[in-house]
Amino acid sequence: MLLFIIFLIWRCFKKPPIYEIPAWDITKGHRWSVTDILSRTGYCSVCENLIVDGLFCDCCGICVDHGCCGVADRNFACKTLSSSGDSISHHWVKGNTSPNSRCAVCGQLCGLEAALSDFRCCWCQRTVHTGCTGKLAEVCDLGRHRACVVPPYCVRLRMVGWKGRRHLVVRSVNPPSYSPWSPLIVVANRRSGNNDGEHVLSAFRGILNPAQVVDLNDLPPESALEWCHLIKGHTCRIIVAGGDGTINWIFTVIDRLKLQPLDQGVIRSVKAHYRKRPVQRLLINLRLKLPTSISVRQAAEIVAGAWWNVTAINIQNCWRKAGLVSIPHEVDSEEGSEESDVDVMWQEVAERLAMDASVTFEDFVECDSEAYTLAELTIDDILSAVRGDEDADGEDDAETAPMCQPEESLSNADIMECVRKMRTYLGRCSNATDQEHKNVDSFEAFVPQQLSGTRQAKITDFFKTTKSGLILGYFAFCVFSQSS
Structure with a gap:
């Protein structure tokens, strides 16, 4: 007996794991609201007299005087929330039709008489004359808003709670x-x-x-x-x-609750592309035994490339999932076909860096999903933050801190040499397609257009040699940006 009492107390104070959606119990009457007699003329659905001061049900739409409220609760059913079967009949409410509403059968205006006349269905919102009611189909199709309505025959209710507090x-x-x-x-x-x-x-x-x-x-x-x-x-x-x-x-x-709004689908696609590009570049640098660091400029280029890799199909699927566009079937994007390649690259990177094998590429993409974000920083905020850090570091820290090397610029000769190496590399690749060669041709045609507006200061600039690491870094960026 004691255990049973403890169980009851535990059930009373236990927080439910899932929140409930309460349903109005129509057996207890209508959901009454005060009418606005200045907005329109209304007639009581019980005594059919002109309403001076009354109520209306904002669910089914019947109007009553204050004295007829109890009678309406007993004699007029309200809009049901749940029903059996696989269809629903029209729920006709007599009188008080909307202004300029037309009959769904004959097309003439309804509610022209100064009395409680004609009918309106509180589900499909159609209006019909009293004499045209029998000419309309008995089954209600929920009208033009049915894509937004949860039909009552699709809803199942249950009674919960204890005595005195039971509700649907x-x-x-x-x-x-x-x-x-x-x-x-x-x-x-x-x-x-x-x-x-x-x-x-x-x-x-x-x-x-x-x-x-x-x-x-x-x-x-x-x-x-x-x-x-x-x-x-x-x-x-x-x-x-x-x-x-x-x-x-x-x-x-x-x-x-981990729900996904519309824009989050696009954000996830951008993040997947943004995380994929550093993995590609990291793997290339590991294979070539080059430094694995990425500059701020390169990171910005990766972000821009990730955004442009979000195709119209990705956005279309997000809009379809949100229900804002009507598409018969979800269009498959190219991301699914690329998942296997990403997994292979991630596995090789994990082996080369001796990473935890349980960490997947999906974990890498979602690593900052729970991060706390602030408002967008302005230029003044960034400058003040940097200056504040410099003042706080002091002279001793400045002596021991490594000096940041400025990013080496590319000369015209560097770019043309990079194009030449790209052609050499593609010539050695047996699986290179015509599209890769066309990309190089397009880029080579693009370079003279940029050089036509520049003036060479020194003839030695054209013959300037560069470091192999810079050439390879620029070459890797060109390959990925053109082929992606």
């Missing part, structure tokens, strides 16, 4: 049979924006499944993002209505 939550979500489908999740705080957040939440409850609309005043953002875990194989689009604090709150939770 979303247990599972099964994707519908139609496509495209990228459900929209709306997150807002009803108290933000001079209480304008309440209007945003109310408007989306009438269009979407009410469970898709999350009020941050009642629930944490983790509950809204739990949709991303429940919906498998499809992308959830999230709208956040709020100020900077709300946006930052959501981004913090997204980062903690």
Whole structure:
């Protein structure tokens, strides 16, 4: 008995590993909000009289007087969050149609009578005349916004909690049979924006499944993002209505839950290319027994080359995954075919440097994902930081610190000699294709264009010899930048 009591106490205070998505219990009535009598004319759905001071349900849209609220809760069903079967029928709400709405059957204007007339479906938002209701199909297709709506027949609910605190939550979500489908999740705080957040939440409850609309005043953002875990194989689009604090709150939770926004897919592609190029250069220098250091300029060139290696296919797949474009099938990028080459290079580098074999190239790419980043530094910030370090070092440190050698510049003769060596190298490569030779031809044609605007100061500059390490370094950069 004691163990059972301890178990109950543990269950009560145990934090659930997964956040829950609460669902409104429609058996307890509608979700009432105060009507604005100045915005439009409304009629009570119970007594059908003109409403002077009343309420409306922001889920299904019925309007009532204050005195008819209880009757409406008992006699009029609200917009259901979950249902059985594989389809749903129209949920018709009589009267109070939108201005300038037209009948889905005959195309004529609805709601012209000064009374509670005509009908509107709270799922597909179609309006029909009273006499045209029977001419419309019984099954509702959720209208033009169905790609954003989680159909009630796809949602399964369950009751959780103890006596007195039991409530419904979303247990599972099964994707519908139609496509495209990228459900929209709306997150807002009803108290933000001079209480304008309440209007945003109310408007989306009438269009979407009410469970898709999350009020941050009642629930944490983790509950809204739990949709991303429940919906498998499809992308959830999230709208956040709020100020900077709300946006930052959501981004913090997204980062903690390891979700991937749209731009993160492009960033991951850039990082993969950026990490691959130093591995290539490091492997070449190790094979040629050259220094393995990379200058700041070379690092900048690697970053630029990595960005230009992000193809339109990579970006297209990111947009497709976010559900912002309709693409039948995901287009395979070239990254998959390059993974094996990268693994081979990484394995050779690890063997030459005696690295831990358990560290993979993916670990190298993601090594700084958890790093804390600051705002972008300005030129003044960089200069002040450098000057501050110099002042703090003192004279003794300055004497012992190694002097930074300035990067040696390339003369015109160096460049032409590099082109000649590139041709010699390609001539010795049996597997060199015509494209590599065309790249060298293009570069050789590019060099005179750059030299035409320069003036030679000394004739000896043309015959200036350079260090072999500099030639090989420039040669390696040309090969990789032209072939990548």
